[in-house]
Amino acid sequence: MNLINMEKIVKVYPGTVALDKVDFHVKEGEIVSLLGENGARKSTLMKILYGMTSATSGKVYYKGEELNFKRPIDAIKKGICMVHQHFMLVDAFTVTENIIVGSEPGSKGFVDIKDAQRKVEKLIEDFNFNIDPHSKVADLSVGEQQRVEILKVLYREADVIILDEPTAVLTPQEVKDLFKILSKLREQGKTIIIITHKLKETKAIADRVVILRDGKLIEDNVKPENVSTNDLSKMMVGREVDLRNRHPAKNIGKVSLSVKNLNIVEDGKTKIKDVSFNIHSGEILGIAGVEGNGQTQLIEALTGLRKPDTLEMTLNGKKIEGSPTEILEAGIAHVPEDRLSMGLVKEMSVMNNMILGYHRHEEFCKKYGILNRNHIYNYADDLREKFSVKTPSVDSAVNSLSGGNQQKIIIARTFNRDPEAIIIAHPTRGVDVGAIEYIHQQMLELRDKGAAILLVSADLDEVRTLSDRLLVIYEGEIVSESLPGELDEIEMGLLMTGGHSMIEESETS
Amino acid sequence: MKIKGKSLKSLDMKNAFINSLYALVFSLLLGMVFISITGYSPLDTYRAIFVSSFSSTKNFALTLSQATPLMFTGIAFALAYRVKMINTGAEGQMYAGAITAALVGAYITNLPGIIHIPLALLVAAAAGGFTAGIVGYAKLKTGANEIIMTLMLNNVVIFITGYLANGPLKPEGSGVGQTERIQESAKLMKLIPQTQLTIALLIVIAVAIILQYMLDRTVFGYEMKVTGFNLRAAQVAGIKVSKASLITFTISGAVAGLGGAAMVLGVNYRFIEGFSSGYGFAGISIAALAAYSPLAVIPAAFLIGILRAGTITLSRTTAIPIEVVDVIQVLIIIFVAAPSMIRAITGNFKKLVTKFTSNNEKSGGIEQ
Numbered sequence: 001m002n003l004i005n006m007e008k009i010v011k012v013y014p015g016t017v018a019l020d021k022v023d024f025h026v027k028e029g030e031i032v033s034l035l036g037e038n039g040a041r042k043s044t045l046m047k048i049l050y051g052m053t054s055a056t057s058g059k060v061y062y063k064g065e066e067l068n069f070k071r072p073i074d075a076i077k078k079g080i081c082m083v084h085q086h087f088m089l090v091d092a093f094t095v096t097e098n099i100i101v102g103s104e105p106g107s108k109g110f111v112d113i114k115d116a117q118r119k120v121e122k123l124i125e126d127f128n129f130n131i132d133p134h135s136k137v138a139d140l141s142v143g144e145q146q147r148v149e150i151l152k153v154l155y156r157e158a159d160v161i162i163l164d165e166p167t168a169v170l171t172p173q174e175v176k177d178l179f180k181i182l183s184k185l186r187e188q189g190k191t192i193i194i195i196t197h198k199l200k201e202t203k204a205i206a207d208r209v210v211i212l213r214d215g216k217l218i219e220d221n222v223k224p225e226n227v228s229t230n231d232l233s234k235m236m237v238g239r240e241v242d243l244r245n246r247h248p249a250k251n252i253g254k255v256s257l258s259v260k261n262l263n264i265v266e267d268g269k270t271k272i273k274d275v276s277f278n279i280h281s282g283e284i285l286g287i288a289g290v291e292g293n294g295q296t297q298l299i300e301a302l303t304g305l306r307k308p309d310t311l312e313m314t315l316n317g318k319k320i321e322g323s324p325t326e327i328l329e330a331g332i333a334h335v336p337e338d339r340l341s342m343g344l345v346k347e348m349s350v351m352n353n354m355i356l357g358y359h360r361h362e363e364f365c366k367k368y369g370i371l372n373r374n375h376i377y378n379y380a381d382d383l384r385e386k387f388s389v390k391t392p393s394v395d396s397a398v399n400s401l402s403g404g405n406q407q408k409i410i411i412a413r414t415f416n417r418d419p420e421a422i423i424i425a426h427p428t429r430g431v432d433v434g435a436i437e438y439i440h441q442q443m444l445e446l447r448d449k450g451a452a453i454l455l456v457s458a459d460l461d462e463v464r465t466l467s468d469r470l471l472v473i474y475e476g477e478i479v480s481e482s483l484p485g486e487l488d489e490i491e492m493g494l495l496m497t498g499g500h501s502m503i504e505e506s507e508t509s
Numbered sequence: 510m511k512i513k514g515k516s517l518k519s520l521d522m523k524n525a526f527i528n529s530l531y532a533l534v535f536s537l538l539l540g541m542v543f544i545s546i547t548g549y550s551p552l553d554t555y556r557a558i559f560v561s562s563f564s565s566t567k568n569f570a571l572t573l574s575q576a577t578p579l580m581f582t583g584i585a586f587a588l589a590y591r592v593k594m595i596n597t598g599a600e601g602q603m604y605a606g607a608i609t610a611a612l613v614g615a616y617i618t619n620l621p622g623i624i625h626i627p628l629a630l631l632v633a634a635a636a637g638g639f640t641a642g643i644v645g646y647a648k649l650k651t652g653a654n655e656i657i658m659t660l661m662l663n664n665v666v667i668f669i670t671g672y673l674a675n676g677p678l679k680p681e682g683s684g685v686g687q688t689e690r691i692q693e694s695a696k697l698m699k700l701i702p703q704t705q706l707t708i709a710l711l712i713v714i715a716v717a718i719i720l721q722y723m724l725d726r727t728v729f730g731y732e733m734k735v736t737g738f739n740l741r742a743a744q745v746a747g748i749k750v751s752k753a754s755l756i757t758f759t760i761s762g763a764v765a766g767l768g769g770a771a772m773v774l775g776v777n778y779r780f781i782e783g784f785s786s787g788y789g790f791a792g793i794s795i796a797a798l799a800a801y802s803p804l805a806v807i808p809a810a811f812l813i814g815i816l817r818a819g820t821i822t823l824s825r826t827t828a829i830p831i832e833v834v835d836v837i838q839v840l841i842i843i844f845v846a847a848p849s850m851i852r853a854i855t856g857n858f859k860k861l862v863t864k865f866t867s868n869n870e871k872s873g874g875i876e877q
Contacts (some may be wrong), residue, residue, distance in 0.1 A: 305744060325747030334745065342745045345738045352731065357746035359731055369728040 001064070003028040003191055004049065004160065009058035011044055011215075016400075018044050019055070019215045026160070031182060031192045033206035033224075035199075035236055037432025039402030040212040042195045046162050050082045051075040081153035082162040085169075087145050091138040095148050096120045098137055099155050123154050127184055142291075143174030150181065160191045167201055168430070171290055172460065172493040179205045197236070197432060199229040211235045237434045246484060247444050249468045253281035256452035257332065257421040260312040264297045264476070271297040272308070272476045279421065279452040284443065286467030287456045287478075290496050294476035295456050296337065299425050302454070303327055303334045315421055328357060333419035335410055337426045337456070339403075343410045346399035350391050351380035353398050354413050387412035388438065404435025411442055421452040428462060440466060460492060474498050525800035531851045532844035533798065533812065540837040549829055558819030568822060570704035574776070575821070576814025577706075578603075578785070580713040581768025582792025583799060583806035588720060589641075589761040590801045592737045592754045594648075598641060598659025599765040600789025601666035605640040606633035606766025608670045610773045611780035612678075614691030625694040630712070630770050637766015638759045640666060645758035649751045655758070663789070674782045686782030697775035709771035714807060716764060721804040733757055765789065787835070794838040797845035813838060 002025040011019040018041045026032050036042045047053045049060060051069025060067045062078060069075050072082070089098050096113070099120050106112035120133045129147050137145060146166065153161055167175045182192055182205060196202060202209055202224060209222040209232065219235055233241045257279040264272040272294045279285045289295055300306035302313065304324040313320045320330050328334065334357075336342035344353050355364050355376055363379070366372050380394040389408045391401055398406055407427065414422065424443065428436040443466060447453050457463045463470060464484065472480040472495040480487070480495050487495070541551030562572045582599040589596035596602075610633040617625065644658045674686040697707035724730035736743040736750045743750045768788065773780055795813055799805035816834045823829050844851055 303745070304747075323747060324745065328747055336745050341739070342741050345735050345742055347738045348734065356735065356742070359728060359746075365728045371726055371728060371731060373726065 002026060002061075003063060005059075005061040006045070006049060007059045007061070009045065009048060009060075010056045011041070011048065011053070012056045017215060019048075021058070022212070022215070022217045024210060024217070024220070026191055026193060028191055029186060029189050030207045031186055031194065031205055033194045033196055033202040033209045034212065035196060035202055035209050035232065036212035037197055037236055037434060038404055038430060039214075039432060040197075040236075041215040042212050043164060044215075045212065046082070046164070046193065046195055049075070050080060050162060076156055076158075079157060079159035080162070081156055081158035081160070082164065083146070083149045083153060083166065085164045085166075087149055089137045089145060089148060092136065094134055094136055095131060095140075095151070096133045098148055099133075099152050101152075103156060119155065120151065123151055127154065127181060127188070129181065141174070142169050143171070143177060146170070146174075146178065147181065150185075154185075158190070160193065161185070162193045162195065164195045165197075165430075166194060167196070167198060169291070169458075171497060172489060173497065175201065199232045199236075202232065203227075203229055213238055233433055237432075241433055241437050246465055248484070249282050249284065249447060251282045251448070251450070252468065253283075253450060254316075255279070256281040256283075256316055257454070258312075258314045259302065262298065262301060262311045263309045264294070264301060264306070265309055266297065270476055272301070275473075275476075275478055277471060277478070277481075279454055281420070281450045281452050282447055283468045284447050284453040284455055284466050286463035286470045287454065287473050288460060288463045288470060288492060288496060289456075289458070289473035291458050293473050293496075295425070295473060297476070298473070299334075299337060299423055299456060302423055303332070325357075325360075331420035333414040333417065333422040335414055335422065335424040335427055337429075339407050339410055344398050344406055346406075347397060349395050350384065350389065350398055350401070350409060351377055351394040353409050354380040354383050354394070356413065358413065358417065383412040383416055386416070387442070402432070402435075404431040404438075407431050407435060407439065411439055415442055415446050418446075418449065419451060421454070422446070423454045423456070425456045426458060427455070428457075428459065436462075460489060460496075464489070464492070472496055526805075528848050528851060529798050529800055529809075529845060531855060532841050535844050535851070535854065536837045536840035539840050540833060543833055543836050544829065547829055547833070549827065554823070554829060557823055558816060561822040562815040562819045566701060567704055568818065570701045570706040571821070572814045572818040573710055573811070574705040574707070575817040576810045577709050577713055577775075578768045578772055578788040579791050579795050579810040579813055579817075580710075580717070580807055581771060582765055582788045583795035583810050584713070584717055584720060584792075584803045585761045585765040585768070586792045587796035587799060587801040587803050587806055588764065589758050590737075590796060591724065591733050592757045593740075594645070594754060594758050594761075595656045596641065596659060596758065596761045596765075597656050597793070598644060598662055598762070598789070599768075599792050600785060600787070601659065601663035602637035602640045602762040602765035603769035603772075603785055603789055604663075604666045604670045606637040606769030607773045607784065608673060608688070608769075608780050609633050609636040609766075610695075610770035611688045611691060614695035614774055615689040615779070618692055620692075620694055622694040622696075622698075625692065626697065626774065629691075629695050629774055630767060633766045633770030633773075634763040635766070637769065638763035640766070641762020642755065642759040645755040648758075649755055670780065671782045674780055678780075688780040690779050691774065695774055696778060697771070705776050707771070707775035709775045712767070712771065716767065717803045717807050720760075720764075721802065724803065729753070729756075765792075791835075791838055794842045794845075797842050 004026040006022070006024040009019050009022045022045060024045060034042045034046065044053065048055045051072045051074050062080070090101070096117055100116045104111045105115045117133065124131055124133060129151060131144055131147050137148060140148065166178060170178060185192060194206065206224050209224055210220045211218040211222065213236065255278045260276045262272050262275040275298065277285060287295065297306065301308040301311055304322060304327040315331055320327060320332065340346055345356065359365065364372055364376055377394060384391060384394055387408050389412060390405050398409065427439050427443070431439070443453060455463060455466060467484060470482050470484060471478050472492065474496060475498070544551040544554050561568055563569055582603065585599045585602070586596050610629045613629040613632050620628070640662060644655050644662060647653045647658060648655045671686055674688055678688045679686065680689050697709055700706045700708060700710065724733065732743065732748045732753050735746065735748060736753045740750060772784055777784055791813065795806055795809045799809040816837060820829065820831045820834050824831055
């Protein structure tokens with residue numbers, strides 16, 4: 001018998017049918033990968049199960065009993081828990097304190113912290129979590145923080161654990177550790193649902209794959225051992241995709257963007273130390289690294305958002321400095337690292353977002369600073385078509401678009417101006433495979449037109465596939481420069497997590 | 510799968526206005542409770558208020574002249590809110606505008622009206638703008654909280670003007686705190702004779718149209734909106750956010766200052782201590798009701814004007830306190846500020862209705 005049965009789930013949002021009669025079931029003790037592109041509505045389906053939103057129609061059964069959750073706490077009481085993509089932890093609390101928040105043991109308003117400690121320690125031991133219950137969450141790595149989140153749901157005696165994009169923020173090694181933990185949980189009889197769009201990982205961990213596309217169920221019983229990642233991506237996207245093939249640069253020209261002696265000290269801490277590099281025209285220089293190793297500061301300095309302590313930057317021999325506008329006008333474009341918080345105004349229309357940053361250009365504003373709305377409309381509509389942004393109209397608000405299409409707006413507005421150099425940060429984070437493929441292709445085209453591209457990404461596959469030269473950044477320093485193929489994934493992962501110092505140490509000793 | 514391409518932007522705007530409508534309805538409903546406490550029939554009271562507002566040209570003019578200062582302060586709050594700044598200082602900015610308008614109106618003589626009036630208005634706008642501008646500047650430079658600063662500055666301005674009206678500027682033989690009467694040439698033309706309805710109404714409508722146009726059609730308005738919606742994105746896009754915020758906040762103060770001038774040049778013909786019956790704060794609820802769109806402030810203030818004027822008329826013959834309007838205004842803010850509360854109320858109401866109808870029809874399933 002199925003543990004969970006979701007039958008003919010329909011969810012209608014104003015203007016959109018999000019889920020179209022989706023059937024979904026889970027058996028006890030299996031790891032199901034709910035696979036689909038962003039915007040395939042995987043999360044919506046799981047939010048219905050978890051009580052975060054309600055279905056327009058359809059029924060949900062758990063252990064044969066019909067469920068009607070109003071809010072997540074109802075689901076948690078039944079043993080269905082969710083680990084969110086963005087962690088919800090209190091940095092200043094210890095692991096134990098974070099775990100017990102919301103269901104503290106004790107009575108009469110007092111917390112029995114000893115009892116809590118015992119319980120948490122037992123959990124950590126039972127599941128081999130390898131984490132210190134007394135350490136502060138702020139001191140933990142991202143992977144460890146995720147383990148705290150998982151401990152939190154185990155502490156609440158979850159039987160079914162839903163993980164939303166659990167590997168999005170993890171290094172390759174951390175992914176491995178996570179999978180060990182998940183296997184262990186399965187052995188203990190837990191049921192696990194992973195929401196993901198990552199194929200390799202799906203193949204590595206899932207017992208069964210369920211595929212959603214555009215709110216419809218495509219497959220619900222794919223055995224990962226019987227299919228290749230290519231097959232999976234075909235089912236997910238609905239056509240062949242090409243993500244792994246390299247397209248090396250053919251016409252690398254002279255040095256275009258040159259960065260010398262970049263140093264940034266923030267609150268007394270060195271964030272970037274002596275970073276120098278050149279990017280030639282027609283070349284993609286990739287910077288790989290775990291997030292939080294100075295990439296943000298590096299990008300902010302190069303785009304004028306932050307004043308570095310020292311920096312000499314030239315573009316085709318010309319000295320570049322000043323405000324974001326001055327740098328943009330000098331020919332260095334910017335695709336910011338977080339599209340929603342930095343690149344777009346989600347309350348405004350697609351058309352207004354298509355000119356953001358370029359809105360002072362003469363073609364968009366007539367005399368006296370009056371916007372030329374007809375031209376902006378036509379311009380935006382052209383870009384929508386040229387960069388295949390899926391939107392009902394350029395009048396629609398950006399927050400009604402999927403992540404991939406939102407990102408395409410940024411790509412469209414920057415790439416269309418043919419920048420001489422461009423700084424691109426995490427261009428495909430949280431974006432579906434179809435859009436990834438498209439964005440990569442656009443980047444290669446821009447490169448082949450002669451642009452110098454700096455690609456900063458936490459996605460190792462992405463930097464490895466696209467870059468013509470590769471740097472690894474660790475704690476604000478460039479620790480390695482290599483050509484594609486010189487280093488394998490493991491070596492890169494090691495460098496990204498500070499492995500170079502170990503290598504150096506063993507060499508010197 | 511998309512149901513036919515309906516522009517979601519206009520949908521958002523529509524939702525905001527529907528939300529405002531609900532807020533108004535609920536506030537009026539709750540207001541009924543307060544009226545019954547005073548011992549009157551709420552329905553009769555409302556009917557009397559609305560009927561009296563439209564019963565004669567004079568009463569209609571009273572409604573509009575009551576609404577006029579609210580339009581100024583409503584626009585002032587709405588505009589600042591577009592860059593996510595809270596201008597709780599409209600009251601003080603109004604006083605600053607009023608005292609300067611009174612000075613220009615009274616002490617500059619021998620000017621034709623066509624110059625005298627614009628001059629007084631301009632000086633008042635500058636005074637209001639300055640009062641707001643220093644707060645905006647302090648926020649930029651030091652990160653000080655504009656809500657606390659404007660609130661405190663209100664007192665500073667009100668007490669200074671109060672001192673002036675009771676001291677150096679007080680006309681001889683006057684019993685109350687006020688300034689000299691303004692020149693004939695500085696008085697605003699009346700739209701309807703023997704009423705307080707003056708061209709101030711036209712001025713505020715023009716201000717609303719100009720600012721709405723600025724918001725929707727100009728580069729500066731565009732940058733304002735980007736700054737208000739997403740500060741970080743504005744910075745990344747190279748928008749000088751501090752400049753945009755400062756200018757917006759100053760304009761906001763200037764509009765409030767104009768409101769003060771309208772009271773002096775059109776209604777009282779002099780600065781009178783304590784002339785504002787809380788216009789500055791009433792502007793907050795009106796801006797909220799108008800979903801922070803300058804142009805929508807005009808009808809929103811008109812609605813509140815109906816309540817105010819009607820209650821004033823009513824209070825002559827009955828004992829219904831004018832504070833009922835204040836209560837309703839505050840309720841409006843609460844409801845507009847809590848859209849989820851409105852959704853909860855309307856949602857439960859819908860459920861009740863569905864339950865009721867489905868029970869009646871004896872059909873088990875809940876439709877939707």
